[in-house]
Amino acid sequence: MRDIVVRTLRREYVIAGQDAGSPLFFLDARPSLAGTTPMTIPICVQGRDHAFTASIGADMPFEGSLRYLAAWLDRHILSCAVADEIGAAAVQSALLRAPDGRRVLLVGGRRSGKTMLAAGLVSAGWMFEGDERAFLGPQGVVAHPRPLRIPGSLLRRAPALAPLVEGAPSLDIDGKDRIFSLDPTRIGREWRTAVGPVAVVFFPDNAERRHATVRRLTLDEASARTIEVSSMVHGITARGIAAIRSALRERPCFHLELGELDGTLDCIREIVEGARVAH
Numbered sequence: 001m002r003d004i005v006v007r008t009l010r011r012e013y014v015i016a017g018q019d020a021g022s023p024l025f026f027l028d029a030r031p032s033l034a035g036t037t038p039m040t041i042p043i044c045v046q047g048r049d050h051a052f053t054a055s056i057g058a059d060m061p062f063e064g065s066l067r068y069l070a071a072w073l074d075r076h077i078l079s080c081a082v083a084d085e086i087g088a089a090a091v092q093s094a095l096l097r098a099p100d101g102r103r104v105l106l107v108g109g110r111r112s113g114k115t116m117l118a119a120g121l122v123s124a125g126w127m128f129e130g131d132e133r134a135f136l137g138p139q140g141v142v143a144h145p146r147p148l149r150i151p152g153s154l155l156r157r158a159p160a161l162a163p164l165v166e167g168a169p170s171l172d173i174d175g176k177d178r179i180f181s182l183d184p185t186r187i188g189r190e191w192r193t194a195v196g197p198v199a200v201v202f203f204p205d206n207a208e209r210r211h212a213t214v215r216r217l218t219l220d221e222a223s224a225r226t227i228e229v230s231s232m233v234h235g236i237t238a239r240g241i242a243a244i245r246s247a248l249r250e251r252p253c254f255h256l257e258l259g260e261l262d263g264t265l266d267c268i269r270e271i272v273e274g275a276r277v278a279h
Contacts, residue, residue, distance in 0.1 A: 004028045006073075007145055008081040009135070012038035013056075013073075015045055023070045025169040026181045027077070031130075031145040034194035045069065071173050078132065081144050082231065088137035089240040092229040094118040095134050095143035095193070097127040098272050102199035105134060105141060109229045113206035113258045119150050119161045119182070120265045128184045129193040136226075136240075136247040142195040148182040155180075158261050200275050201253040202268065212259035212267045219245065222253035 004015040006027045018024050024045065044055045045066075053061040054069045062072050082090045093107045094114050104121075106114040115131070122128050130143025152170075155162050164187060165180035172178040184191040203217070203225050217225070223245050232240045252275050258264050 005030050006077055007031060007033060007038055008077060008084065009033065009036060009142065009145070010038055010084045011077075011080065012040045013043050013077060014040060015043045018045070023066045023169075023171055024073075026070050026171040026179075027074055028169065028181075028183065029145055029147050030183070030185075030191075032190075032192035033145065034192060043073065067171060067173060070171055078144065078146070082133065085135045085137065087232075087239055087243070088135040089226070089230045089232055089236070089244050090133045090135055090144075091226055091244075092132070093134040093143075094131050094148070095129040095141065095198070096121050097129060098199075098269075099125055099127075102272055102275070103129070103141070103196065104268070104272060105198045105201045106204060107201060107226055107229060108204050111206055113204040115148070115150060116154055116158060116161075116206075116261065117202075117204055117258070117264065117268070118148055119154070119164060120158070120261050121268070122148065122182070122184065122187075122189075123161055123164055124265060124269075127190060128182075129191075136230075136243045137195075138243060138246070140196045141198050141247050143193045145191075145193050148184075150180045150182055152178040152180070160261075198247065198251060200272050201248060201251055202256045202271075203254065205255060205257045207257040209257055209259045212264040213257045214267060214271065215255045217253040217255055219248060219253070221255075222248050225255075 001017045004018055004024050006013040006029050046053055050065045052066055052069055053063050055061040092109050093105050095105055097103050106117055108114045130145045131148045132146045133144040135142050168180045168182050170178050170180045226244050
């Protein structure tokens with residue numbers, strides 16, 4: 001038995017003494033967080049067979065199987081992470097770092113292709129910072145440090161990515177698709193996240209073309225697309241829009257229609273390399 005630790009930028013949740021193979025290990029996330037000391041919050045999980053409860057502080061306990069507790073806690077922790085970042089825009093995105101250290105933001109909603117691109121870049125040696133949300137604020141961009149979630153349906157489309165998730169925790173809530181949780185340290189990579197600028201922003205579009213196509217976006221176009229997949233505690237505000245525009249200003253932003261994975265990854269690498277040379 002061992003503890004499960006789930007870090008956000010400001011909190012560290014601890015679920016004590018869980019059996020190996022528990023669905024709750026799907027949540028485990030222990031990146032290095034530069035310059036922060038998260039507040040420790042215990043989560044009490046009790047029960048047996050198919051009847052369990054999860055309690056966080058004085059909140060009402062949630063009841064269900066361990067699979068449903070894992071899914072509920074995942075949503076609850078994300079909602080708390082968003083609520084903690086007051087004044088920042090929470091953008092659906094993945095944040096990665098190229099081998100030369102330049103940070104790249106992939107912005108898009110469900111089925112946009114950002115997970116496939118993130119997994120492909122990790123497979124190619126890029127450093128992963130976080131999945132699901134990035135927070136755009138006055139100090140720059142920082143990722144919600146959640147492991148990369150890779151659905152089984154994606155692995156069937158891109159079987160070359162399957163080695164990434166060998167032995168990784170997984171969760172299947174509704175019987176439709178098993179989701180794997182990839183902690184980069186599992187494959188021998190460093191995992192850390194910090195606030196700072198990004199070098200390039202891509203807005204993927206899973207157009208299922210044979211060849212990838214790219215179009216440069218203006219600041220207004222990129223800002224509008226980012227707002228579409230953003231949220232804040234009290235809704236999108238002028239402050240949040242200003243944070244988005246500040247994070248994107250003077251950064252090359254591209255609409256990227258996905259083609260075959262290898263060719264699309266080559267396209268991303270060429271653009272990022274070009275941005276480095278231009279800089």
